[in-house]
Amino acid sequence: MPSRYRSALGVASAAIAAIVAGAVVPGGPAVAATSPPVNTGGRTRVIVEADDPIAAALAVTRVGGTVGRALAVVNGFVAEVPTSQLSVLQYAPGVRSVTEDGSVAMEAASWRADGDANSMFSVVRATGALDVWKKLDSSGRNIAGTGVGVALIDSGVAPVTGLNDTTRIINGPDLSFESQSPTLRYADTFGHGTHMAGLIAGRDPNTNLLTVSDPTNFTGMAPNATLVSVKVAAADGATDVSQVIAGIDWVVAHRNDPGLNIRVINLSFGTDSNQDEKLDPLSHAVESAWKKGITVVVSGGNDGTTRAKLSNPAVNPYVIAVGAADSKATESRADDVVADFSSRGNATRSVDLTAPGKSIVGLRDPGSYVDVNYPTGLVPGDTSGRYFRGSGSSQAAAITSGAVALLLQQRPALTPDQVKKLLTSTADFLPLAEKLGSGAGELNIRNAVNAPTPTAAAATQTWAASTGTGTLEASRGTAHVADPVSGVELTGEKDIMGKAWNGTTWAKAASGGTAWTGGTWNGATWTGTGMKAGLLPGLLTMQSWSGATWSGTNWDGRTWSGRTWSGATWDGRTWSGRTWSGNTWSGRTWSGSYWSSSIWD
CATH class of the missing domain: 3.30.70.80 (Peptidase S8 propeptide/proteinase inhibitor I9)
Structure with missing residues (x-):
């Protein structure tokens, strides 16, 4: 041979x-x-x-x-x-x-972060985060997100430099199809989650936040925050709405676990569901988290002007829906506009504000799907090979989530409604941007931190409460996961375990924060049971959240196995009749629309 x-x-x-x-x-x-x-x-x-x-x-x-x-x-x-x-x-x-x-x-000029208006070196300055880091909270600590947990419900986080601090970057449960493969469990085989994690809470080792002047040092918006990764997506971004809802419910159930203090959820995800948001289960899940004291930040979507509606669950009026701003590659905000791909919504529900979301330079996940299939995302002249460039309301939401963590360190007693009021009332007006799609303006966390706390009367939202009793199928919109062997799609009122979905029963449990019982959700065992004491004093380490083998059958009657849902075999599936492959990964794709990152370049 x-x-x-x-x-x-x-x-x-x-x-x-x-x-x-x-x-x-x-x-x-x-x-x-x-x-x-x-x-x-x-x-x-x-x-x-x-x-x-x-x-x-x-x-x-x-x-x-x-x-x-x-x-x-x-x-x-x-x-x-x-x-x-x-x-x-x-x-x-x-x-x-x-x-x-x-x-x-x-023979090419080296890229420098201080010469790129869309690098995080520039973004933390433009949003005012760098100035906030120099301020002190009531305990005398610099305001950098210390003690605030941000749950990232996404495709996992790779332990690349800047995200390899195990005291801050914690794996929650792996609820993805890859959880049954020991070599893929928790790994970010897609690359989207790592990019978002860096923007939220990345920090290079030994970085002094008071003197961040070295452009080779990478920092996200809240570089001292605790980031809890809840993996729901596999190698090409594949996930079902039931997995995302389960992830949100898990965060609600474990928000007060020792060492977590989850106060923020980042959801850079959305479906094209047209179901009434008051009935939709995904919309109800984020609203339930909001009413349990978690500020939920959701990407508005990447449909531009082609669809007069935000993605689901950004359509829920309680949460913070974020659109993407285009800096026009300048540091001045005077010329910033709404990015052409950013969803405009409609007069009834548009985004609440915008944040930088065009050509944002974040951390690269070597060997991941987007890394291998989108070489245009690599940053020309980046001699370190660490960075990847992407555009979308995903990035805008992640930057906003980091900003929320700063605000909550400064004022831990803020309610989600007060957080939303502070961000929208202090955003920078964009004179050249269209009103529909720009919301209150562009994120300015310096202004928010310096503003007085709004009264409950001024901040409290009084939208009609959702019921969550709509259908799971309608919540999916046009996207369905499919068995890679038979091609049978998951449709109807059942979750990925094949368990029947009862919207009324689930909605009541979600509202009460009891949808998870130990490692069980919707009547099936999904994960292990929790955390255990670490080897080092004062630290915690996860038990095997996903250690339980799925004993149910899939929607086509076959038994789940690590082989069936490995990254190697979970490909070629169809979404609404479209076959997925590298050469069709563009336009309205899973990464383009549902994970709200339309351009990896």
């Missing part, structure tokens, strides 16, 4: 090197090196061609290697692996070939 490992004697090939270099820095010349393969400290840099990029990336991690820049031209990526493990990697699942790489010199 011929080996799949090849030595290129200095470079994979001059042709591939030139193509890849051109792809990374469009229009920039590249020179293929003639030096020997890069081998330092017993580690070798290689090009990994993949049959399954996600499985190949996980294989690199398992042998002690690190995944680098994606190479779409060869359906693979650059990696650095222990030289002794090369023979192991070449036969790993998902790997087509492993080729020693050589150095390629790029």
Whole structure:
């Protein structure tokens, strides 16, 4: 059998090197090196061609290697692996070939965060967060989100630099299809969650928040906040509304667990449901969380002017619905407008405010779906290889969630209604932006922190209460998950476990915060039971939230298994009749519409 490992004697090939270099820095010349393969400290840099990029990336991690820049031209990526493990990697699942790489010199200007109006280095200044960090709360601590928990209901969080502080970044339950695979559980195989997490609470090690002047240091909006990852989405963003609702209910049930203090939910997600928001279960779930004292921040959607309605559950009038602002690549807000893709809503319900959401530079998740399939998201000239650029109301919501954490550290007694009133009453007016779609203006957390606390009478919202007794199927809108073996879609009034859905019974439990009982939700066991004491004094570590094996059957009558729902086999599914593949991942796609990030570039 011929080996799949090849030595290129200095470079994979001059042709591939030139193509890849051109792809990374469009229009920039590249020179293929003639030096020997890069081998330092017993580690070798290689090009990994993949049959399954996600499985190949996980294989690199398992042998002690690190995944680098994606190479779409060869359906693979650059990696650095222990030289002794090369023979192991070449036969790993998902790997087509492993080729020693050589150095390629790029003749292009290096990217600098302080020269990019859409970097977080610039965003924390434009929103006033940098000034807020220098202020003190009533306990004499700098206001950076300390002690405030933000639940990120998304695709998981990768422990990349800036998100590898295990005292602040905590895995809650994995409620995704991948939870049954030990190698995929908690991993962000999609890449969306990691990007959002960085914007909310990222912080490079040893960063001094009082003197953030080094543009190579990455910081999110609330760099001292606790971020609790609740994973609901698999490798291509696949999730069902029942999983998202279960995630919201879990946060409500565990908001006061030791070490969590969850006061904020970030939901950069929405469906195109047309169901009345007072009946819709997803809308009721976020409203129930709001009324339990959790400020819920939701992306408004990425339908632009093509649909005269916000995404569900941003349509719920209680929560904070956020639209995306376009900075026009300048630091001044005088020219900011509503991003063309940001949903406008209608005269009855539009977004409450906007936040930066166009071409935002966040943390990259090497080897994830978006990383491998969207090389245009890589930042040209970024010599660190750490960053990825994306646009959407997802990013705007995440930036706002971080701002809410700052406000709640300063004033822990604020109700969600008061938080919303403070943000909307202090937003910056955008003179060039259309009113519909811009809401109260653009987020200014400096103004909010300096403003007096609104009275209960001035802040309290009095919208008609939702009932949540509508249908689960209508809540899904046009998107359905499907069994990758049979192609049968999950439809009707049942959750991913195949359990019957009774809206009246669930809604009553959700309103009372009792939808979860131990690890059971809607009559089936989904997760483990909680937290346990850590090894270090004062720290906590998670038990296996998802340790229970799903014993139910799926909606097509077959038994769930880790193999069935692995990242390698969960592909090619259909959403509303559309087949998912790399070349159709655009426009109204799961990442484009439902996860509210329309552009990964």
